[in-house]
Amino acid sequence: MHVVAVLALDRVIPFDLATPLEVFGRVRLADGSAPYEVRVCGATPTVDAGAFQLRAPWGLDTLPAAGTIILPGCGERALPVPLKVVDLLRKAAAGGTRLASICAGAFVLAETGLLDGLRATTHWLAAAALAEQFPQVDVDPDVLYVDNGQFLTSAGAAAGLDMCLHLIRRDFGSAVAADAARLSVMPLEREGGQAQFIAPAQPAAPRGASLEPLLRWMQENNAVDLTLGDLASRAGVSIRTLNRRFRDQTGDTPLQWLLRARIRNAQHLLESTDMPVEQVAGTVGFGSPTAFRERFKRVVGNSPAAYRTAFRSRDLA
Structure with a gap:
């Protein structure tokens, strides 16, 4: 039986x-047998889970014997990973043993050095911090999971x-x-390379900045085919x-600012209306639906149609 240790x-x-x-606890083979044994392991018998405490039936001595170790995310990434845990994961x-992380569990896996030189992912909100803290890891914030064979990470x-x-x-x-x-x-059928749905950052309009009036005007007129000359003239x-x-x-x-605003x-519009994609393209200022689809997928990570399927209002759907 394959032991899955959840740390x-x-x-x-x-x-x-x-x-x-x-997921692993429900798996059954054709003959009805369970191929996985899932064990919750803790560095201490009682684990702080935020809103409550839980008791871990298994200790760290389970880790070396496991076929797979799953590293869930922790709410406080700044908490140090116990050295004993790091050493046991390396051993x-x-x-x-196969090691896989969920969400911010990538920080624990990266702490072992086992991700050095490898591609990895985590939740997109934590991706920049992971890349900064572990520059030797190739962080890809745009995918659901990364399979390196023995080491896997997920968003x-x-x-x-x-x-x-x-x-x-x-x-x-x-x-x-x-x-x-x-x-x-x-x-x-959701594959690891599918993009996380990440909203582009709200175009900045810093209060009191000299560009604030221009940015506000650009936001109001972003459907117009504006050129750099138009913007410079408006700003004087x-x-x-x-x-x-x-x-x-x-x-x-x-x-770039104008593109993100569009x-x-x-x-x-894709979330709140049933407007055809071609009409959306023209409404927000793209001269060509093809160009709109290409730019949208480059920025958001999915096509306009896929984005609408995932995020459109339930009332409209």
Whole structure:
């Protein structure tokens, strides 16, 4: 039987912890047998789970004997990972154990050094912090999960479900994984390379900045085909000065700022109306539906149609 050890550290995120328990614990083979034994392990008998405390039936001595170790996210990433845990994870990996993280559990896995030189992901809100804290890790914030063979990382809790189903498919094939997906009321076909749905940052309009009136005007007129010359003329400065002020005050070029404003407007229309994609493109200022689709997918990570399917208002749907 394949032992799946779920490591519960202090401030563990309950949903991240429950995901592998539910998914692996429900798997059955064609003969009705359970191929996985799931064990919750803790560095201490009692683990702080934020809103409550839980008791871990298994200790750290389970880790080296496990076939797979799951590292759920912790609510306090600043908490140090116990050195004993880091050492045991390294020893388990040296013995061939598979290690997989859910959400901010990537910080625990990265602490071992086992992700050095590898591609990894985590929740997009934590991706920048992971890249800064562990510069030797190639952080990709735009995917659901990354499979490096022995080491896997996933984004948020829902992406952890995708990763667990992917592991089951690796171990026992698509039919067994499909049954597990149905029990979890999850689609099996979501692949790791599918983008996380990330809203582009709200275009900055710093209060009191010299560009604030121009930015407000651009937001109100972003459906118009504006050029750099138009913007510079409106601001009463040269194009060179305009570019410099934009970078200083917003971190973007004028056209990048305008693109993000248009994309946000498009997201709103896709979520709240049944307007055809071609009409959305023209309404938010794209001259061509093809260009709109290409830019939207580049910024958001999915096509306008896929975004609408995922996020449109339930009343409209």
